[in-house]
Amino acid sequence: MAILAQDFYLRDAVIVAKALIGCVLHIHHTSGMIVETEAYRADDPASHSFNGPTPRNRTMFGPAGHLYVYRSYGLHWCANIVCVPGSAVLIRALEPTGGVDMMKMRRNVEGVTRLCSGPGKLSQALAITGDMDGVSLDRTPCFVSAPSSTPTIIAGPRIGISKAIDQPWRFGLDKSPFLSRKFPDHMGTANP
Numbered sequence: 001m002a003i004l005a006q007d008f009y010l011r012d013a014v015i016v017a018k019a020l021i022g023c024v025l026h027i028h029h030t031s032g033m034i035v036e037t038e039a040y041r042a043d044d045p046a047s048h049s050f051n052g053p054t055p056r057n058r059t060m061f062g063p064a065g066h067l068y069v070y071r072s073y074g075l076h077w078c079a080n081i082v083c084v085p086g087s088a089v090l091i092r093a094l095e096p097t098g099g100v101d102m103m104k105m106r107r108n109v110e111g112v113t114r115l116c117s118g119p120g121k122l123s124q125a126l127a128i129t130g131d132m133d134g135v136s137l138d139r140t141p142c143f144v145s146a147p148s149s150t151p152t153i154i155a156g157p158r159i160g161i162s163k164a165i166d167q168p169w170r171f172g173l174d175k176s177p178f179l180s181r182k183f184p185d186h187m188g189t190a191n192p
Helices: 013-019 100-107 119-125
Strands: 024-027 030-040 067-072 076-082 088-098 142-145 153-156 170-173
Touching: 013 030, 013 088, 024 088, 030 119, 067 119, 076 119, 088 100, 088 119, 088 170, 100 119
Parallel strands: none
Antiparallel strands: 024 030, 024 142, 030 088, 030 170, 067 076, 076 088, 153 170
């Protein structure tokens, strides 16, 4: 399995969000194929980085290929991967591929399709917390590996935001039962 190099991430967040579909996120003894992402750029009003660096978002302005982890609504940890400065890709859903029993125990859930079908769920399943903010994803035990085949990717509007809602910067693996939410039926594929 080929670990993605830093230059993979050192690109526009929209390009990286699309390219991450089908890749596998490995965190310690758990892993999952990335089936859903959302892109957030520095000039995006919906991005944490829109108003510049703060103590909360400082990782977004650091090196590409690192985790940016934040707590959403004071409840759930969310894992993002930093791209060019001030931008990141939110990992929205995974298809569990390794350490599934550990994930089930952490989430107290039996159904595999529900284990990682949302940003908070996948962070709980993979034990991602704020302590992992800034962790590099370039070597074991935390890394992302390249996809084993070329996925069919669909695109649509992002979820749970109130600004820049018209941007089709949510990407997903077509027909995946592991998505956090279905894409609208009228959306086409995002493949080149």
